[in-house]
Amino acid sequence: MNLLHIKLMKKSSWIAALLLWAAPSARAQSVIAGSAIDEPTMFYLAFGLVVVVAILVLVVAIYVLQLLKIFVSQNQTEEQKEEEEQVPSMFSKLWMSWNDLKPMEKEEEIMLDHNYDGIKELDNHLPPWWKGLFYATIIYAVGYILIFHVFKTSPLQEEKYELEIAAAEALKTSREADLVIDFDENSVTETTDAQELADGKQFFEAQCAVCHKSDGGGLAGPNLTDPYWKHGGSMSDVYKVIKNGVANTAMISWESQLNPVRMRNVASYVMTLQGTNPPGALGPDGDLYEPESEARENEE
């Protein structure tokens, strides 16, 4: 019987040790995950999870041990108890020293002399593990003050916020310099870049050819290769029609489906179709567009 209990005791401390070992290894994994994704949020989430798991493990371990203790003491005969007390296990010694507990039979020594309806009070010390944590917070606080307020090696919250905003601002301007995000539809110019024109052509053939024919000769939509236009033949006019569409016609607004760069690419491609005179093209529709009249039109 006694042997069985000791075995159980040992087993339980094995389980506790295993669980405690699992916690740091889980943290190591989360650190790896955090660096792979390179997201501070991910890291904090993972870290939080690890802390929660570690606390749970601790609670479970303590609970299991407590249960075992009760279980063991209930089944022990007086004789066995004495025997057991003579050889306290490694773990129970550790437990006693971490908690600075007075053995049950010596509790009289620390019993305070007041007695409230049978409730007595022991003058126990604070558990050493608790004191250890407390001293650790003091050391941490000193380190914190030195780092953040004395040597100022790390920015405070507000500074950090401003630094991040400034970094984001810098990134934004650098990106804006790389990429024109939007075009003024009144002054947008054609692109001559072969790649961009190819991009425009590809999109035209995929989406616009249904109505304008892949060569631009016109089907349900008007011929885009002749100088006759219903809405003007300048780059700006074509861009506007693509962007805004023509109300109450099959020509929809493409703004929601195309980003400005794409719209400019497609419009530029349409402009290259001028004068290609493909076979089977539809006849003139709209007014003859003369580039000279552009200035006058814009003034209106």
Ligand code: HEC
């Ligand atoms: C569902 C059919 C349809 C599709 C798809 C379509 N269009 Fe049109 N498009 C029309 C029609 C119809 C008109 C004539 C609108 C009007 O009556 O004013 C038109 C007009 C135009 C005009 C003005 C022509 C002018 O005479 O002023 C341009 C430019 C144009 N489309 C370009 C495009 C481009 C570029 C695409 C692809 C992104 C496209 N369209 C997709 C039907 C279509």
